[in-house]
Amino acid sequence: MFNAQDLNFSFQLIRWQRVHGRHQLPWQNTRDPYAIWLSEIMLQQTRVTTVIPYYVRFLRYFPNVKSLSLASLDEVLALWSGLGYYSRGRNLHKAARLIVSIHQSKFPQEISIIKQLPGIGPSTAAAILVFSYGKRYAILDGNVKRILARYFGVKGYPGERKTEALLWKKAEELLPKNNVKGNIEAYSQGLMDLGATICTRTKPKCAVCPIHLKCVAFQENRVDKFPIPRPRKSLLVKEAVMLMIIRRGMVLLERRPSKGIWGGLWCLPEMPANENISQYCAHCFGIKIKQLIHIPSVDHVFTHFKLRIHPRFIQANSKFSVISQSERVWMSFSKTMEVGIPSPVRNLLNLNFPHK
Template identity: 45%
Template structure:
């Protein structure tokens, strides 16, 4: 008897699927949920070291729920898309308050949690509880768009609805956890974005894209548009008595919400006015550092750092709830707070500056790296 789509995928998974990922060991819903949130917009090989450190520090949902958000963001630093960490923390608190510290088994309750949509909820419920749910992450969208030769960008609502229908129609009658992982693996290992390995694909016989020799055209790319550019001047205020740097806490929502960053200005004139107001009596000396660029999903940011060294901190200006004086060490910064990747890069520039001059020689200002 001819095997169905799901049977072919499961048969392939037995020999070629990933079964040793760190969150697969015991089908713990908390660990699978954390991994699924981390895997949104991020590759598996990038996620694994972050996941291991995160679980080591937050081994269960109660620990996560009762932890300070700064600590959570600190352990997310480098993964990007920080709203995921904030929502993970909020969801953990709701799970403890509303679901007796257990990830809910009902789809509606799972989707009601912050940061969890239909596909993420389905993945957690299928992988943890072996429930019959179709998923539709990026890998699965690519597999199905090619298998059915579906025209149109998968992110468009109409196309996504068609993909959901296809995904649900192909579900097996059992082994839902294995099938869910198999579909993700199929997209990650064989049906890749470029140069798909069609000759090794278990469903190649009925793949319409392969039959039409369109596997490199599908899925249809997202319509391109020019990414806006944004330039900002950032002030790295360093007390050269102890090398500490002022970092302000950003608002809880928006870009880098809840993370710590440098004071930010539209141009150098506004920075100079701010320095005159807050640091006129601190003998500030300034130096321009290399520009740091960072691409977000909807714009590209160019940070123009100015290192401003002062001989004393202003009294009564900087409050603890607004930010911290960040201590630089020989290796890294001490406090456990959340930092975006570009902020870490700037701090590394300053740290390298400090290493290249003898202690107490900050008055001469370091050369830009």
């Protein structure tokens, strides 16, 4: 039996998407699961306008899963550099290698198998199946959670397990029952387009929203109350002293361990705040400091904490430069453009210092 509300929801959304939705994004008008997968991963937590140049460049370098599987992690992270959430790039690379080795380079079509690949959650797996194969699955990314939380007036923070489970149930119930003429694609794209252009986080355009007649938040004039925000916790602040050590126009960089923040990326070395900087540099890097400049601190916000970076610019005496670790290198500034470096570190490298 059709529920009148659900029927109305999908019908209105599909009709709206066909006329007012987006149809020319670089990842549309293809059935290639690799290209669709890449777009879904890049679009997580990132705006369309930011993603487009990264997406186009990435596909140019790695046009298919085979070419990505043959790339080094450094090449992948260099193309990801500046996009943030680097675990996405690492997982994409890992998953590409698994698809080649286990699935003979063919993207799997079973949702249970796709979800086992690194970095692919239930909503991403569903979106790949919808847009590549026209399969009938519900999506529930951040935008869709916001729409449904408002539409149904859901009283819980969508990040909580119970509320999320309720939203999944709603998302599944609302799916168009009749999957003809590309309905599921238009419906899923409609949800994405509505979240990006109409039911936005701030100042939603309810007057032109195709589902406003039955939207609880709109009808009760409480749009600003949904979705319920994350319960407030003060953000933990971590401090790091970062050393930008320059010698003969080269900068000392070290690769971070593959697990943890900025895993696998190249960063400036850090030192404990309570150490003597001259002794530390002599002991750890075999250098003598010729010039030391304290650069004003910068904050970088992660999901669960804030990193306060205290940068120190050091011009090193060129006589001493013993580097014993393979994950630590002197790198020319032109070479730094070709490797994966997190944005706040790249900003520091872009500062205009003498002797660079």
